[in-house]
Amino acid sequence: MSSAERQPLIRPEEEIISYGVNVADGTGSINNEDDVTQESECRTHCAPETVEVGNLNLLSSKFESLDYDTCENHLLLDEERSKGYKFIMKKSFARWIIFLLIGIFTALIACFIDIMIEVLSDLKYNCLQFYVDSCVWNYCLVTPYLLWMVLNIVPVVIGSLLVTYLEPVAAGSGIPQVKCYLNGVKIPRVVRIKTLLVKVFGVISSVVGGLAVGKEGPMIHSGAVVAAGISQGKSTTLKVDLRILDYFREDHEKRDFVSGGAAAGVAAAFGAPVGGVLFSLEEGTSFWNQGLTWRIFFASMVSTFTLNSVLSTYHGRPGDLSYCGLLNFGKFETIVYTFSEFFIFILMGMTGGLLGALFNHINYKLTVFRLRYIQARWLKVFEAAMVAALTCTVGFTMIYVMDDCKPLGQDPTKFPVQMFCGDGQYNVLGAIWFQTPEASVRSLFHDPPGSHKVLSVAVFFVGYFLLSCWTYGLSVSSGLFIPSLLTGAAWGRLVGMGLEILLPGWKVDPGKYALVGAAAQLGGVVRMTISLTVILIEATGSISFGLPLMITLIMAKWVGDFFNEGIYDIHIQLAGVPLLPWEPPPLSNNIYASGIMSHPVVTFNAVENVGRIIDVLRSETHNGFPIVDQQCEDADSMKTCGTYRGIILRSQLIVLLQNKIFNESVEIWNPKQVSIKMFWKAYPRYQSIKDVSVTQEERLFTIDLRPFMNPASYTLLHSASLPRVFRLFRGLGLRHLVIVNDSNEVIGIVTRKDVARFRVWKHRGRMGMIELMISEK
Ligand code: ATP
Structure with a gap:
């Protein structure tokens, strides 16, 4: 059965009683009970036939999620155990160094943007001032007007060509994109080096072109790209792999650095290191702890200090340190105010x-x-x-x-x-x-x-x-x-x-x-x-x-x-991005995990046949597959699909297949030959299943998935409420959640997108819950 035919399971006695607004027509009218029943019949598959442009109640299926949950498989544990305490210390030290570099490089980019804008703007306005003042008495004011127009249009067109033809994701401030990334949504090409280059030269062009824009917002995006680049020790665009820092090549590690980069960007833009830390916190990072806060604060401080030192030196006052940020509000004497x-x-x-x-x-x-x-x-x-x-x-x-x-x-x-x-x-x-x-x-x-x-x-x-x-x-x-x-x-x-x-x-x-x-x-x-x-x-x-x-x-x-x-x-x-807000939608306690999960679940056995894995990956689009100790007996009925053992990701399976980590029989298979570095090497641009080729003979081979699966991924009972499911996804940055019954048998699966469809609906002071539709676009 294909995923499109698969219906979610809703137990009749648990149908939604109080529900939000009518999503079928997108009018936002409050449902009566009939609508509710009708609506609950088409929970996941009520996508509109034609996608209305500008509809805020659609989610696009093209955005994939990131995996912020650590995959604690045997390979990772073996790696950590074999390297011991020294490795933990090395990793921690490397983190501090990376945050230091993020602060320095973000500030240097900010200085470059600032100096370029200052030099070019001075040239432009100097020239315009001259022509205005000389033309005003010679009745040739049309000359400075036309000159001004040319000096606006040329840089703006250059900037726009760069953005439109080279890297469209560099358009705008980049703050929404960074916010989505930190929230757990993969925005294609958002932290690539090409994006950074287009962003930097694009923002210089826009500001010099006199548009009503600022350079501060783009600094946040620039910081995020710098962080993502430095922390990985490789650039896929430049085809350079320094073979260092490969232990940070995981989504959750990269996310922590990106939040540091965004904070360093705010710090450089506004001279506000604390504001930078709070920005990363407020605008979405899904995981936060004391150590991370401390490191982010460090990166922000370094960024402010570096910018200050470089700009003070550039302006001929080294050591004065009076250029805290790109945006300088000037010196305010103590601002006094009264109660009134x-x-x-x-x-x-x-x-x-x-x-x-x-x-x-x-x-x-x-x-x-x-x-x-x-x-x-x-x-x-x-x-x-x-x-x-x-x-x-x-x-x-x-x-x-x-x-x-x-x-x-x-x-x-x-x-x-x-x-x-x-x-x-x-x-x-x-x-x-x-x-x-x-x-x-x-x-x-x-x-x-x-x-x-x-x-x-x-x-x-x-x-x-x-x-x-x-x-x-x-x-x-x-x-x-x-x-x-x-x-x-x-x-x-x-x-x-x-x-x-x-x-x-x-x-x-x-x-x-x-x-x-x-x-x-x-x-x-x-x-x-x-x-x-x-x-x-x-x-x-x-x-x-x-x-x-x-x-x-x-x-x-x-x-x-x-x-x-x-x-x-x-x-x-x-854009239809499946963003998870801070809080679950109100009045959603009466929706249960069993009501939002997909069923039946495509699962794999712990020891699986190569041919079946390839067929499943080719026919299904799913990115996560529970591992069970037996397959579903009858996929169409609501029977269970075997006892839960763990979960494996599509990307992991592809890496295994590509590296031919399979054998004629499990008995002669030695997992010690495989290291976690194989997965780090492939991160983050995994190949598609279409690029994997195996011979007919190899299709009969088997893979032991146990060392690679995440045996301790989060699972939830079918009776858990939506707010509980929501908080797990939001707080832990999950991508998949396996739903089990009382005997720990897999009965369903919920993805981040399944949860993101439930959103708070507000309109002129009224509030409710809305269930968004998923569109293919
Ligand atoms: P992402 O692209 O971030 O992984 P998604 O929700 O688009 O998120 P898909 O794996 O394509 O992920 O899932 C599409 C639908 O299929 C979702 O409603 C999900 O609940 C369901 N689903 C996901 N994995 C499985 C699975 N292994 N078996 C059955 N249904 C699944």
Whole structure:
């Protein structure tokens, strides 16, 4: 029986009583009891005939899971026993060295990106400033406008070509992809060296091209790739195997390093080592312990320190160590606030939540549009070029139309343009546009009161909000943190300016409100709370302002969550990634393991025939097979499939077959000849069963699977509830869970994807559980 025909087993007395929403039509209406019965009849196989683009209630079957459970087979135990305590110490020492290297290399990449962007942007804005100032009196302003357009379009097109044609997984910030990886989903090519190269040059191109993007988000992805590369001691892309660190070639080991790399990326981006650790914790790593926390913190600290040393030296102040992160918020004097201001911060947090939800909604619609109509690669590049041209047009129009002049002297910008302002004055909007978005955030935080006109900041806010919304999701490498901070800083500053006007007696610091607005907007878009609070505290260096920032972020999250998910989650759902959230869906206690498991199970005997293994691997797509001491007698009935002995993975079987670890008879077979290194060597790009060739004679041979199977994998009784199954998968990073009856006989199997289909459903304050459909796309 093929897997498509196989029906899951639901015992009639255990049918779901209270259930979530109607998934059949995707309307989200609450089910009545009839719907419930009907729905429970098609638990796993209710895939729609046509896949509706933009449906958030579909899971794609193309994403495989990672195996974060350690396979404690005899080979591993023998290896550890034979090498003894010295090997454990060596491994532990190697881990620290790798985390040290992750910190250093991530920081060096950050420095490279930063310096390249600075040098190229300086050239660009220097040239533009010259042409604007000289053309304004010669009536040739069209020249700097066209020049600006070319200087935007050329780098953006280069970056977009790299991403679109060389490595599409390098698009965007990479945070959703890293989040999925840490959660246990294999995203193809996400931690490859080619992805890193495209990411690095792509982000330089996007920022230099003037798009509404930042370089900080991509740093997290870059750190993750660095970590995955260094920790394995080999690169499959470069076809280099240093033959060291092969004992780290397992999914769970690699995951720990990748979480360290992501943390080091945050630390380098924001100068926030603690924020980096919390980011890895908050954004998904499925396993956490004290030792790992300590090492990740070490990598983050090393990353911040290395970046600081290199950038300080580059800027001619070695030893000064005043460049903590790529994003420099500038020096905040102690930020003072009063009790009465908490009310304003709460309101601003709520506004951030509303604006964030609006941003996410517009971006969701845009992404669906892109999925439907912008599929050709040249169209993706064309769209990026169009947005680059639009960005400069918006900027130029604002500078041209808005008459906002301030005396020179109090401007922190490098390239003040005079435009139509009088002598000794500069155009305020020109100052904001003629610099990188990071520098603009700094300006809005630190420009003295009275530096901007209300109208110009308001127009800038609307323009930048829409631009950044359109930009996120383009086929370019780009971060969302900076555009969100900049948009928020703009409306936050407006709030400050409004308060100045409304309460003339108050000594209002508009920079403080710009900071709160920036936090609220970013929180409303990405919905991170713990790590974002700490990142902002570390980036501003103001512990005393931690509570207002936290309150603002919590309010932004609550209000935003009322309407939709965070932007990363929306994109993850759109891609149909089977992500496991932190908590099981509510009201799911009455669903049992027997209700979600697949049955009958394809199993292998402990000593199995080579021909049968090959036939099963060719006919079935499954990745895990329980090992039993006898086969099912009647696969179609609900009879059991033998006493459980262990589980073996498809990848292990393929390695065994490829290396011809089989013999005419088990008696002459000596497992001591086989070492675990054979499996480490093949990791992570296992061959397909199609690449395995055996002779007719060899098909009659047998393999003893006992030394290779995981004899201690987790199993669960059929009567366990869904929340229990869920927590096992989430907490231990499992991929398969064998379901047994009271006599330890295999009666079913549950995979990570089977559990990921049950999701919390929220809509305008209502909550329930939804069962997602699995699509082939
Ligand atoms: P992944 O690709 O990450 O391994 P998956 O759920 O897509 O996850 P498959 O092995 O292709 O994995 O499983 C598809 C369906 O078949 C799932 O519903 C699962 O419960 C079921 N299944 C998995 N392994 C077996 C097996 N050995 N025998 C019978 N059914 C299985």
